[in-house]
Amino acid sequence: MGGMRTLSLELRPLGLNLEEEAPLVHQVYRGSPGYFTLIGMELPTLEDVLQDLNTLAQDPRRRAFLLFQGPEPLGYLDYKLHYPEEGDATLSLLLIREDHQGQGLGQRALAHLVEGLAGMERLYAVVYGNNPRAKAFFLAQGFRYVKDGGPAIQWYVRPLSPHRFQPR
Template structure:
């Protein structure tokens, strides 16, 4: 599997907007890629990455390049296009994001997911992300991975 993370740029942003989840997943990933691209223009600490398999964009990710007031770096979004799910791209992409954040001296990585997104929950848990609370935060289960 030849996976890479590439900056979203004027060369690939439109292809990224074509990425989408399956119709039945709209409730667990309701925000389209174009929204994240737009928001990043007003949130300078948002970093956008396209997930590529070879030369084909297969997914999209957003993370914060700066820590929040508690010292946490957040992965705001991770999605794999409907046609490429179940092939290991999500796992590979999140591992690459974790390594990028480690190089940025991140101490803790936070990620959230909707309660009914059991696939994401199992993936994040298998990578060492632990629930920080049994209560939902903004409608999501929030998980933390300690890098120190």
């Protein structure tokens, strides 16, 4: 059992070949039906996924990655640079397939993301729906609650740059 955890987590950028990538993203979504139930959404179709990836590819500030450990896609990560403001990054979705949750993959994906965000000062995370597991995850990763962004959206934030002490 311990052997699986030693496999390294690979983040592969999306947007190079959407026709090939969309089915892999769809596979992750199909392996995460609880998430879509939780946010009150139908499981996206392959066409929905392709459309979303096309939209994403047209926004130069957005980045998306498939998470791999071996040949199978286990997760999906989507964020936007310089949003809501210059120097901020916002994590829109970090989704780990249900059969791989609880293995520290989300933590490792977040660590990869943070390492790659050179020059950004803050990382926001958006939690949709009533999702106590996601809230607990982000709080455990050093985020703090900021505000509600509507009836079913909560915003969390954590600083990225080394903290300079600012007396009040």
